[in-house]
Amino acid sequence: xxxxxxxxxxxGVGLRAIRQNTALRGTTLLQQRSFRVGRALGxxxxxxxAEKPQFPGASAEFIDHLEFIQPNVISGIPxxxxxxxxxxxxxxxxxxxxxxxxVLNFYQKMTLLNTMDRILYESQRQGRISFYMTNYGEEGxxxxxxxxxxxxxxxxxxxxxxxVLMYRGFPLDMFMAQCYANADDLGKGRQMPVHYGSKDLNFxxxxxxxxxxxxxxxxxxxAVKRENTNRVVICYFGEGAASEGDAHAGxxxxxxxxxxxxxxxxxxxxxxxxxxxxxxxxxxxxxxxPGYGLMSIRVDGNDxxxxxxxxxxxxxxxxxENQPFLIEAMTYRIGHHSTSDxxxxxxxxxxxxxxxxxxxxxxxxxxxxxxxxxWDEDEERAWRKQSRKLVMVAFEKAExxxxxxxxxxxxxxxxxxxxxxxxxxxxxxxxxQQYKEHYPLDLYEK
Amino acid sequence: xxxxxxxxxxxxxxxxLTGLTGGVHSSLGLTLLKLYPDCTAKPKTQRxxxxxxxxxxxxxxxxxxxxxxxxLFQSVTSALDNTLASDPTAVIFGEDVAFGGVxxxxxxxxxxxxxDRVFNTPLCEQGIVGFGIGAAVAGATAIAEIQFADYxxxxxxxxxxxxxxxxxxxxxxxxxxxxxxxxPWGCVGHGSLYHxxxxxxxxxHCPGIKIVVPRGPVQAKGLLLSCIDxxxxxxxxxxxxxxxxxxxxxxxxxxxxxxxxxxxxxxxxDLTLVxxxxxxxxxxxxxxxxxxxxxxxxxxxxxxxxxxxDKETVCKSVVKTGRLLVSHEAPVTGGFAAEISSTVQVRxxxxxxxxxxxxxPECVLCRRSVSSTWRLPSVGFVGMIRxxxxxxxxxxxxxxxxxxxxxxx
Numbered sequence: 001x002x003x004x005x006x007x008x009x010x011x012g013v014g015l016r017a018i019r020q021n022t023a024l025r026g027t028t029l030l031q032q033r034s035f036r037v038g039r040a041l042g043x044x045x046x047x048x049x050a051e052k053p054q055f056p057g058a059s060a061e062f063i064d065h066l067e068f069i070q071p072n073v074i075s076g077i078p079x080x081x082x083x084x085x086x087x088x089x090x091x092x093x094x095x096x097x098x099x100x101x102x103v104l105n106f107y108q109k110m111t112l113l114n115t116m117d118r119i120l121y122e123s124q125r126q127g128r129i130s131f132y133m134t135n136y137g138e139e140g141x142x143x144x145x146x147x148x149x150x151x152x153x154x155x156x157x158x159x160x161x162x163x164v165l166m167y168r169g170f171p172l173d174m175f176m177a178q179c180y181a182n183a184d185d186l187g188k189g190r191q192m193p194v195h196y197g198s199k200d201l202n203f204x205x206x207x208x209x210x211x212x213x214x215x216x217x218x219x220x221x222x223a224v225k226r227e228n229t230n231r232v233v234i235c236y237f238g239e240g241a242a243s244e245g246d247a248h249a250g251x252x253x254x255x256x257x258x259x260x261x262x263x264x265x266x267x268x269x270x271x272x273x274x275x276x277x278x279x280x281x282x283x284x285x286x287x288x289x290p291g292y293g294l295m296s297i298r299v300d301g302n303d304x305x306x307x308x309x310x311x312x313x314x315x316x317x318x319x320x321e322n323q324p325f326l327i328e329a330m331t332y333r334i335g336h337h338s339t340s341d342x343x344x345x346x347x348x349x350x351x352x353x354x355x356x357x358x359x360x361x362x363x364x365x366x367x368x369x370x371x372x373x374x375w376d377e378d379e380e381r382a383w384r385k386q387s388r389k390l391v392m393v394a395f396e397k398a399e400x401x402x403x404x405x406x407x408x409x410x411x412x413x414x415x416x417x418x419x420x421x422x423x424x425x426x427x428x429x430x431x432x433q434q435y436k437e438h439y440p441l442d443l444y445e446k
Numbered sequence: 447x448x449x450x451x452x453x454x455x456x457x458x459x460x461x462x463l464t465g466l467t468g469g470v471h472s473s474l475g476l477t478l479l480k481l482y483p484d485c486t487a488k489p490k491t492q493r494x495x496x497x498x499x500x501x502x503x504x505x506x507x508x509x510x511x512x513x514x515x516x517x518l519f520q521s522v523t524s525a526l527d528n529t530l531a532s533d534p535t536a537v538i539f540g541e542d543v544a545f546g547g548v549x550x551x552x553x554x555x556x557x558x559x560x561x562d563r564v565f566n567t568p569l570c571e572q573g574i575v576g577f578g579i580g581a582a583v584a585g586a587t588a589i590a591e592i593q594f595a596d597y598x599x600x601x602x603x604x605x606x607x608x609x610x611x612x613x614x615x616x617x618x619x620x621x622x623x624x625x626x627x628x629x630p631w632g633c634v635g636h637g638s639l640y641h642x643x644x645x646x647x648x649x650x651h652c653p654g655i656k657i658v659v660p661r662g663p664v665q666a667k668g669l670l671l672s673c674i675d676x677x678x679x680x681x682x683x684x685x686x687x688x689x690x691x692x693x694x695x696x697x698x699x700x701x702x703x704x705x706x707x708x709x710x711x712x713x714x715x716d717l718t719l720v721x722x723x724x725x726x727x728x729x730x731x732x733x734x735x736x737x738x739x740x741x742x743x744x745x746x747x748x749x750x751x752x753x754x755x756d757k758e759t760v761c762k763s764v765v766k767t768g769r770l771l772v773s774h775e776a777p778v779t780g781g782f783a784a785e786i787s788s789t790v791q792v793r794x795x796x797x798x799x800x801x802x803x804x805x806x807p808e809c810v811l812c813r814r815s816v817s818s819t820w821r822l823p824s825v826g827f828v829g830m831i832r833x834x835x836x837x838x839x840x841x842x843x844x845x846x847x848x849x850x851x852x853x854x855x
Contacts, residue, residue, distance in 0.1 A: 154584065188617035197616050203585065205616035209607045215573045216608070219580025221586065223535070226562060226586065233584075247601070249573030256568055257577075410612045413653050415623060415677040418706070418754045421653075 029399060077286045079330055080310060081300035085359050087367025096305055096312075100374050106147065106304055108383065110139035110362050113163045115387045116172065117335070120179055120193075124339040128399065129179045134193045137302070137334030139163050140361025141266050143328075144307025148315055151236060154220055155203045156213035156235045159194055160266065160333075164236070168201040172391060176398035183445045188412070210241040213248030214263070218324075221259035225322055232318050234262040234311075239328075240271025242285045251446055254324035255293040261324040262314045263294070266301065268333035273346040286328035294326045301329030304362040332359070373429040405445040407433075494636070502730050503694040510697035519689040521552040521663035522628070525670040527587065528700040530559045533587050535624075536674075538564045540574055540591030548593060549630055549689050575601035575627060579679075582622035587674060591751065592629040595683055596643040601627075609679040610654030623677035623750045628670070631659065631683035632724050633775050641686075644723075644776040646752045648680060650785060656680040656705060657752040661726040663694040666765050668703030669750065676705060685723040708756035709806050714745035718763040720772045720786060722749045729773055752782055760786060761793045 032284045046054055053060055089095045098106075109174050117134040124132040135142065142163025149155075155164055177184035179193035187205060189198060197205025204213070204220075217235030222230045230255070241247060243264055265285040269276055282288065288295030295317070299306045307329055314325035332355040336343045343352070370376035410417060410425040417425070432439050467799055506513060508805070514525060529536050538552060544566045546553035556564035567574050571592055578590035592598045598605075605627070615622035633642045646657050656678050660666035666684065685692075712733060721729045726748045733744035745763050745791035749755060764770045772783035 076711025094652070156580075186617050186619060187615065190617065191615050195615070197619055199619040205612075205620055207608060207611070207615060209603060212576065212604060212608050215604075216580030216583065219577035219582075220584035221580075222537075222577070223584035223586035223588075225582040226535070226537070246572055246576060246604075249568075249570045249576060252568045252570065253573050253577050343734075412618045414656075414754075415613070415621070420754055420757070 006307060040340065059189055064386065071282055077283055077296070077328075079300050080306050081303045082305040082309060083303050083362060083364055083368060086318075087364040087369075087371065089104055089368075092307075094309065096309055098305075098308075099295065100372075102147070103365070103369060106143050107362070107365050107375070108387070109163065109167050109382065110143050110304075112172075112390070113139055113142070113166050114362065114413045115384075116162075116166075116175060116391050118368070119388075119391050120176075121335075123133070123179075123395070124193075130191050131339055132179065133159055133338045134335035135150040135160055137332045137355055137360065138266055138268060140304040140365075141264070141307055141329045141331055143167050143361075144304040145234065145236075145264055145311040145329075148190060148308050148311035150231065150315075152202060152229070152231050153315075154217075154224065154231065154233045156217040156220070156233065157203065158210065158213065158237045158241055158266075159206050159208075160238065160268075161236045162194065162196065165196055165198060165201060165203050168198075168203065170196070170198055170201055170203070172394035174198070176394045177401070178416070180398045181399065181403065182398055182401035183404045184398070184401055185404065186409045190408075211237055211244035211246040211250075214241075214244075214247050215253055216250075217263075218250050218254040218257065218259050219262055221254065221261035221321075221324070222257055225258070225260050230319050231259045232262060232315050233354050235266055236264045236266065238271060239267040239269075239276060239285055240274060240279055241264060242288075243279060251292040251294060251324075251326070258322045259324050260318040260322050262311065262318055263324060263326045264311070265326070265328045267328055268301075268331045270333050270337070272337040272341060273343070276344075284328055284330075286326060289326040294324055296326040296328070298328045298330060301331030302359055302364060304361055304365055304430075334360075347365045371406045403444045406441075491571045499613045499724065499728050500673060500731065501662065501688060501692045502727050503692070504662055506695045507664060507697065510668075510701035513695035513697050515693060516667075516696040517664050517688075517690050518663045518666055518684065518692045519549050519551045521667040522670060522684060523550060523553060523555065524553055524696065524698065525667040525674070525700075526552060526670065527558070529587065529589070529674050530555060530563060532700065536563065536587040536589065537581065538589045538591070538653060539567050539577070541569055541593045542566060543591050547591065547803045549684075549686065551591070551628070551684075565686060571597055571600040572604055575604040575609070578625045578627065579612070579622045580606060582625035582679070583612070583620055585624070587624045588626070590623075590625065590627045591673065592627060594641055594643075594686075595629040595631040595645050596640045598629055598645060600629075602648070605649065605655065605679075605681070606652045610652050612654075612679075614654060621677070622679050625679040626670075626676075626682060627672045627680070628682045628684060630686040630689070632685045634687045637686075642775075644683070644774065644805060646683060647776055647780055647782045647785075650753045652753075652783055655677070655685070655753065658705060659685070659723040659752060660750065661685075661723060661748050662688065662692045663696045665703060665748075665750065667696055668701050669705070671700055672704075672705050673774075675702065680705075683723070687724055693716075703750075706751045706754050706756055708750055709748045709760040710745065710759065711748055712744065712746040714743040714767065716743045716767055717745070717769040718746050718760070718792045719746045720749055720770065720783075721774065722752065722759055723748075723775075725773045732773075749786075755786070757789055757793070761790055762789050 051062065055061060082089060082096075084090055111359075113135055117136060120129065120132045121134050123129050138160060142161055146164040146167035151168060155161075157164065165175075171224070173184065174186060175196065178187055178191075178196050181189035181191075181193075183189070187195065191205075192208070195206040195208070197203060207213070214235055214237060215234050221233040224233055235250070237247065251263065253259070254263070262303045267276070267284055271279055276284070284298065286298040297310055297314075299310045301307060310327050314327060317323070318325055334352055334356050366375060366380075406428070407425065409428075410421050413421055432441070526538060530538070538555065542548055543552045543564060544556050544561070550565060561629070568579065574590050574592065578588040581588040592601065609622050609625060613623070632644050645658065649655060649657050656673065656676060658669050658673055658680060660669045670682050673682045708720075714733070717731045721732060726746070729746055733746050736742040736744050745767055746820060747760060749760070759826070760770075770787065772786050774781055774783055777781070
């Protein structure tokens with residue numbers, strides 16, 4: 001509460017500062033100049049008669065007294081939401097009024113993801129898979145944004161966006177296959193669990209280094225723009241990854257090169273154990289956008305309709321205007337960072353419980369649905385049972401599958417195996433044949 | 447004296463750059479010059495030493511169609527021109543490429559093909575390569591320029607962790623094979639620490655990318671076109687000292703010189719010389735001097751592709767000659783000569799080869815092992831032969847004098 005008050009105070013200070021500045025200049029308004037790619041040399045005409053700065057680097061007015069801009073002059077970029085924490089629509093004109101089937105689909109995808117998370121987390125604890133990352137608390141950011149996109153739109157993710165894939169129809173079998181690194185894995189068993197990818201669903205394979213996807217998304221969006229197919233690219237990342245240099249690079253490139261791109265930042269409060277006040281001192285990620293010339297918004301990430309509305313509008317304008325948009329979805333990471341993390345070491349159970357019980361995207365949507373008579377206790381019970389069964393069937397199948405053929409360790413380094421790699425493969429097989437009692441070849445495809 | 451020298455030099459530069467408003471500065475310089483009558487118009491101490499090596503052009507080739515006289519940067523422009531003409535998805539980007547590039551490699555291309563295809567990016571190498579990767583993933587032929595190879599390191603993560611591994615980690619669902627990174631490379635004489643580097647060894651340790659270094663304009667165009675067409679991300683290092691100095695008759699149409707094929711430029715029987723880029727021309731001179739002064743017949747190989755490198759050609763040559771000398775500009779320790787020499791050692795099943803260091807500050811040569819019953823190739827590598835002087839160690843007389851050479855393995 002104190003935080004909210006001080007934020008409001010800073011906001012007020014900022015507004016006063018702006019008003020003071022404009023008062024000094026009388027009726028002159030701040031000019032906005034848009035820079036276009038390919039602005040030819042010598043287009044700037046020098047008008048030395050007017051008392052205006054002529055610098056090519058910035059358009060502004062002169063000011064004759066010394067005043068530093070307070071960092072939070074735009075502090076507390078407000079959080080856009082459609083539902084309150086009890087799932088009630090606040091402003092009816094913002095209700096996207098999606099049909100019942102669509103909303104039920106949202107709910108079922110979020111809960112199916114939640115169920116899969118529970119089972120796979122447990123399976124890591126039992127030593128069946130090596131590693132896992134849950135999505136608890138962030139399901140709204142995945143489903144709301146994925147639903148606002150076209151299936152042809154290209155997705156670059158970080159690692160906590162499994163719901164986007166699930167929404168697009170990635171089968172449970174394939175999620176499991178990747179986590180188990182079995183012979184069904186589209187990635188051929190090469191990566192750690194949760195590094196999903198799908199060419200058919202236009203979801204670029206996840207990589208572990210953070211934020212590397214951000215400038216890549218800008219490049220992809222540029223190529224997509226040149227294709228003229230009205231596609232957009234969306235790039236997900238966390239508030240921690242936004243500290244990387246690659247994030248700065250991606251933001252800057254996307255605006256200067258006019259890319260149809262949506263930057264979607266999941267601000268979930270923690271980067272492993274690092275809370276946001278150790279990650280940045282400014283007003284989150286959304287406040288950085290204007291610095292790059294980016295259209296920016298902050299939304300309630302636990303409100304699936306707010307996420308949906310913002311993404312939908314950003315998509316429409318990104319395609320129409322060839323400019324990038326930044327959406328900062330505020331949410332909370334209810335689970336641990338991964339199976340290698342125990343978050344009780346750095347945050348209280350009370351804090352986690354608040355978000356789990358009082359402000360969860362799944363329960364807020366459920367309230368919305370039950371209020372309309374679209375869902376009830378019986379259906380909830382039936383769906384829980386069914387979704388658990390679906391996950392278990394896929395799980396058991398993945399457990400039984402063999403691992404990929406060992407030759408697949410050597411393919412795809414280049415488009416074609418080089419002579420050197422062929423030699424290394426042959427050396428590997430000679431070794432394995434010689435010492436086969438030490439190698440569990442039965443677990444691998446022949 | 448030093449102060450006046452400084453003013454003499456800078457006033458000279460300024461008067462050429464600022465024709466309109468340089469008056470104040472050049473007159474100050476001239477005034478100072480007059481105050482120090484010892485400064486003559488052409489003082490001996492103020493001449494810059496030019497790099498000493500001679501570019502040896504390739505013989506004119508007729509196999510690729512009509513040719514035109516081009517230097518190295520023009521041959522690069524020609525390759526890019528061919529690419530933009532034939533591939534509508536191709537785009538070229540980097541710092542300052544729009545006006546033609548700081549080395550003039552992209553002159554005229556923006557006017558010819560449009561500002562959406564040849565464009566400047568912000569000053570950010572990790573962004574340039576990341577952007578290039580993304581464009582390639584989305585299906586565009588992406589040709590990124592890093593202004594100097596010395597500045598490629600911010601992009602190291604994108605190159606090694608992302609570009610090189612894109613195909614492998616995605617199970618071949620995604621790849622950035624359409625990415626080519628071009629960058630000026632190597633000593634130019636005055637470049638000092640940060641305009642002279644040859645970073646190929648850092649990248650040679652990274653499977654999944656290809657690294658190519660041409661020795662002249664004809665090779666540059668053919669190899670660059672091969673890199674662009676290759677379905678793997680490629681780094682193409684362009685020896686900057688050759689941009690203007692290297693002139694050859696270069697085919698105007700598109701043609702391809704295959705990657706991962708080393709070229710034997712000169713056959714010989716006593717010693718295999720391996721080099722790439724600028725050093726190939728230094729080694730030509732070395733070969734000529736060795737023949738004339740020591741009666742040593744050298745086989746000269748231009749490696750051309752550093753990764754994946756043509757082990758067969760090099761090993762076959764060393765089997766014939768029994769001796770290997772690799773020359774590169776980069777530092778000795780962990781330099782690519784270390785990879786070549788260790789491979790050759792392993793392949794030849796040698797056990798007793800001595801490496802003798804420190805005969806000259808820049809040269810490391812190997813003496814042959816004692817016993818003549820062992821079939822041992824000698825291996826040496828030169829960390830740095832500076833273009834301004836080339837010299838052979840006095841110990842080469844031991845090499846030419848020694849009795850036996852290995853028969854072919």
